[in-house]
Amino acid sequence: MADRRQSLLDAALRLVDEGGLDAVTIAALTERSGMSNGSIYHHFGSRAGVFAQLYADSYGRCVAAMTPALDDRPATEAVRDLTLRYLDWVAANPSRARFLYAAPDHADPAAKQAEFAPVLTWFLDRMAAGELRAVPPWALEPVAMGPAHESVRRFLLGVFDLAAARELVADAVCAVLRP
Template identity: 90%
Template sequence: MADRRQSLLDAALKLVEEGGLDAVTIAALTERSGMSNGSIYHHFGSRAGVFAQLYADSYGRCVAAMRPALDSRAAGDAVRDLALRYLDWVTENPSRARFLYAAPDHADPAVKQAEFAPVLAWFLSRMESGEMRAVPPWALEPVVMGPAHESVRRFLLGVFDLAEAREIIADAVWAVLKP
């Protein structure tokens, strides 16, 4: 059952990669995956359900790649490492990253919040201890990770080399939080 779901998600991701969100239709999914439209509706309920699950899966993988950075090291080292892990994940998973940036309205806020909870808890504890500047939780993604997000957007458009700038980007992310 899980393999069938993953096969459908892989097919959807490939379709997005080839033709954008509009390329993902139930007909295209059945053709690409070799499964019936009944299987798609059974597993996901709708095209929007496919997108919601693909978003949750991709976001979960992204957060999982960053989470090991959040350990007991000095806050600056951990934050820089988190930014570098994010940039590396994007470089290794451009199709998933492109989907995350193209389809934010398909994110289930509850799923996203649950996935991000350990990261948020780590940041809040470090802010509370004074190891980093206190910023409101809503600011972590747009303000703190802003330099990384803008660099990733440009990378995904093919006009920016993340490998060349990754250390500078990690420094910029830490600069926002440095006490």
Template identity: 90%
Template sequence: MPDRRQSLLDAALQLVGEGGLDAVTIAALTKRSGMSNGSIYHHFGSRAGVFAQLYADSYGRCVAAMLPALQAGSAEEGVRGLTLSYLDWVMANPSRARFLYAAPDHADPAAKMAEFAPVLAWFLDRMASGELRTVPPWALEPVAMGPAHESVRRFLLGVFDLALAREIVADAVWAVLKP
């Protein structure tokens, strides 16, 4: 039953938003969701299973929000569009973004790479054609998206106005990748 699974994930996300990862216990999930321990174990196997599925779900939504930017005409429009889409998703989904930053050890690396594959392919194609500076794939996220990630971290801490800075951040990411 996808509805029951989603209800449990929604309950976990609410608990994370209220008290961090430690707030998500099986007892708290049963109380918040109104479901039994058995339902939680049936659908996810464990607390770690809840986190793994919540991570996959949140990461998938984030990447899906970015994919339309891949249709941009120029490399600059694409890079800026990907960055702005990411920042806009974070502002619209702060609880999910906070979870992604707080729980990276719950990611399935292979699933994450598969989800990100269209974005990575877009970058690699533009690097190969000379439209973007060549950056090794392993360095793409920390080097190119560093300004975005640091801005998001500060936004999630409540000390940075991401809405005001989004264009500046997109400019910074483009500055790193322009040929």
């Protein structure tokens, strides 16, 4: 059953990649995945349910790619590594990253917060210890990771060479958080 769900999510992701969110219809999912309408509704409840699960799956994979960086090294080294891991995940998974940026309204805020909690806790602990510049939790993503997010947006539009700039972007994120 998990394979069928993943197969449908993969089909939805390919459709989004080929034609945007509007390309994902139940009819297109049925055709692309080989599943019946009933099976799609059984597993996801609706088109919105497909998007919600695809968002959760993609966001979870992204966070999982970053969290190994959060260890006991000096905080700025770990932040640099986390940023590079994020950029590398995006480069390796542009379809998922494009979906995450295109469909933020399909995120379950509570689930997203729970998924990100270990990352946030690591940052808050390092800020409290004076290892990183103290910023409010709401500012961590837009302020600290702003250089990475803007670079990723441009990369996903095809106007930015992420591989060539990854070191510079990681340095910029570190500079924002340096105490």
